[in-house]
Amino acid sequence: MLAIIGGSGLTQLANLDVSHREVLRTPYGEPSGALTFGRVRGHPVAFLARHGYGHVIPPHAVNYRANIWALAKRGAEAIVSVASVGGIRPDLKPGDLLIPHQIIDYTWGRKSTYHEGQDGAVVHIDFTEPYDPSLRARLAEAAKAAGVALGDAAVYAVTQGPRLETSAEIDRLERDGADVVGMTGMPEAALARELGVPYAAVNVVANYAAGRAGSRGGIRVEAIGAVLAESMGRVRAIIENLAQSLVDHGDTART
Ligand code: HPA
Numbered sequence: 001m002l003a004i005i006g007g008s009g010l011t012q013l014a015n016l017d018v019s020h021r022e023v024l025r026t027p028y029g030e031p032s033g034a035l036t037f038g039r040v041r042g043h044p045v046a047f048l049a050r051h052g053y054g055h056v057i058p059p060h061a062v063n064y065r066a067n068i069w070a071l072a073k074r075g076a077e078a079i080v081s082v083a084s085v086g087g088i089r090p091d092l093k094p095g096d097l098l099i100p101h102q103i104i105d106y107t108w109g110r111k112s113t114y115h116e117g118q119d120g121a122v123v124h125i126d127f128t129e130p131y132d133p134s135l136r137a138r139l140a141e142a143a144k145a146a147g148v149a150l151g152d153a154a155v156y157a158v159t160q161g162p163r164l165e166t167s168a169e170i171d172r173l174e175r176d177g178a179d180v181v182g183m184t185g186m187p188e189a190a191l192a193r194e195l196g197v198p199y200a201a202v203n204v205v206a207n208y209a210a211g212r213a214g215s216r217g218g219i220r221v222e223a224i225g226a227v228l229a230e231s232m233g234r235v236r237a238i239i240e241n242l243a244q245s246l247v248d249h250g251d252t253a254r255t
Pocket of ligand 1: 085159164165182183208
């Protein structure tokens with residue numbers, strides 16, 4: 001089963017042939033909402049809206065541990081995260097899609113591990129490559145099959161939010177080597193790694209980052225919704241082709 005976590009602008013999957021919804025409880029509390037199960041091109045898919053179905057949970061308050069736990073528990077064999085970002089790298093513009101390959105984590109105070117030392121075991125995961133390389137490759141192929149341009153690398157800086165950054169903060173992130181900035185990539189990616197579920201992301205550039213290009217005079221927050229609405233059709237096309245490729249490769253049809 002393929003799991004999709006939808007961020008801002010993707011609170012449901014229009015191409016998901018829904019079979020049922022489930023409210024799950026986990027040892028870490030409740031996920032952002034019910035999990036929606038169904039099929040895309042015949043392949044089993046679970047969908048979860050990261051910010052809740054009414055988009056009411058801000059990035060720092062998302063229960064990432066419950067979300068990833070619930071998806072893993074229900075049999076997710078791969079998790080694709082869809083997340084909007086601000087574009088820092090000069091060639092990026094609103095509406096561009098990317099598969100990030102690296103993360104720099106600037107978040108704080110989030111519950112970011114399942115291993116809190118309570119059972120006496122200290123666990124360090126390898127996180128050199130935070131995203132699963134073969135899932136990234138599959139996403140790239142799916143985008144190609146869909147005829148959708150998808151940037152194949154980006155360093156994703158994860159900030160705490162919910163406020164957007166200052167222009168000096170964006171300058172600093174750029175000096176650090178970041179190409180895009182968002183608020184939800186961590187601890188999600190690390191938690192998926194802790195549970196051994198392959199995880200990759202599709203970033204949607206929603207705006208120029210603070211102080212850059214069209215955002216020089218401030219970020220027009222009210223314009224972001226339209227960019228995301230326009231972009232999600234392409235994201236859905238990628239997901240459809242990914243599901244198709246999983247069917248073609250004879251990957252499990254378990255729900
Ligand atoms: N900064 C942080 N997160 C974001 C942005 C941004 O400019 N745009 C969309 N998510």
